[in-house]
Amino acid sequence: MMNAPGPSSLPKARKDSESVIPMPGSPTRLQAFAGWARQPGVLLSLPALVVFLFGFLGPLLLVILYSFMPARSFGLDHLPTLENFVTVFQDSYYLSFAWSVGLALATTVILMLVCWPVAYGLSRIFRRSMILTLLLVLPLFVSENVRLFGWVLTLLNHGILDGTVRTLFGWEIPNLLYNVPVIILGMVYVYLPFTLFPMALGVSMIPESCREAAFDMGATRWQVFREVEIPLAMPGILIGALLTFVLTLGSISEAKILGGQSVIMIAHDIETAFTYAQNWPLGSALSTLLILLTGVLVIGLLSKLNIDKLLSRK
């Protein structure tokens, strides 16, 4: 009785096969989907996927949709129009775009130059120096605005710098705030880690023997730099540059806090459109254009770059 195999296992097997048979219509496609969904990773990635869809792609889609709504409307139930984009191009918004792109470019270039020696030292001389890394990262724990106000207090007329020099030497320092160089200074200061760390990773990927081999074959310091170090560190350099450029392109605090109102960045315009002007569609149109600009740049550069290779190669 106990181990009579025939009758007891047969119906069970039939039931199993029944449950696998899907609904009429597209049985194979459903089976394929079930198979796909059962792979390891699909279910695990679901929470992240949901957050990504609703928390990241959703708002982005909303912004793009709003950019096609009539000016000063607060709903998506109107007929789509291009009037916001017309406004953007007719008005002087191109100036803000130009300032943003220009300042972002300048900041990125300056940071490339400033960070190379530091990245070099960080990855080759002070290898695994926790203290140095910590010192470089620590400012990130303090709010950007607070740090920028620190600069304001330092550079202000009768501020820390001016006051000290005035008291000690009796010299007067001309106003250092509210101009373009000080905005760039702020950006360079705030975004330094974003250039530095990818670059240090890039520098650490240059095999010492390649450097020595080039030197051995008669390369000067400059030739080693140009022919070996730069190309081999390029993935890190590009990622750092990209990160910095994209972040500075959308930055706002440096121009507002250090620059006063001397320069209006595009992010400032977007903020104004959404707040004071209560013109969400216009702000959305500006945002969409900014996203487009960054997107073209990022995708263009990243397609030339194999990130897997960068992270796996030693």
Next chain:
Amino acid sequence: MSDTILELKGVEKYFGEFVAVERINLSVKDGEFFTLVGPSGSGKTTMIRMLVGMDKPSRGDILMSGERVNDVPANRRPTCMVFQSLALFPHKTVGENIEFPLKLRGEARHNRKTRAIELLEQLHLSEAYYSKKISECSGGEKQRVALARALAFDPQILFFDEPLSALDYRLRKTLEKELKDIQRRTGKTFVYITHSLEEAMVMSDRIAIMRKGRIVQVGTPDEIYNSPANGFVAQFMGEVNEFRVSRADPQWLRDLDTEKRYPVPPESSVSEGLLIVRPERMRLLSDSEKADSRFEGVVENQYVLGSRVQYQVRVKDRNLLVEAMIGQPYRVGDSVSLGWDADQSVLIPE
């Protein structure tokens, strides 16, 4: 002498308290294949780094073609090194790698390419390799590219830092012979370092054996093999039979462990030390055969080495090694006689 291209005079190198190499005196002739052999930690890497110009000696002089080059940095020395890691540039194609030293000199693009293809051909690589990526090359192909790049530099002395050590046995053997062949054809001075005396023997005109930062012996492969300067050199080539002996009289040696007597090898002046008999110089003897020294023993193990077979023979409480052509009738457990003639043994200081 005019044909000495490289000379080391009392070269020493310290890293802090640590003495990496000391009292190195050496001269390499123009057009010679010279090999530095030593186990890891013997200072051979330190030596080659000083020779190439990546390290400076702490004391002593390095002369190239008679000129002191101690303070000449690597990029201004007429030498070039093939690295252990090969140090090929992964971001450049095979062709660009080979052309690199020519590009540094500002050679015209067209000339560079002609030369690169010439070198590829010389190293048995087809022209198709010119535009290949380094990552598409196999281990042996990479070796050849690295060598081609070094030859493109056209150095007076070409250094090698164990470039073959990562390859499999067969490929290594092929490349060893190729390297020797290229050296002969180009007539360049090659200075090679390796931990394998076997590899050194195949290629070198002369070999210097290093131990603990010092040079123990310099000589042709023949000299190293047949008259090792001491026990270290003798053992470096592979397993040997050793007997601690002292001279009993002009003709006989006395074994310090067994009191057995062996004839003194010809032309030896040492009075006490090690009597060395290589397994391939030891003979298995039939009952009628005679030898200057004779032992009776039992085969404990046999190892087939390809065309030859090695027997480990137990003689009283010691093991002797003897090698013979494969196809011998002996098995483990058989009683055998073995021995050697005096001129097949070497007496060296301990």
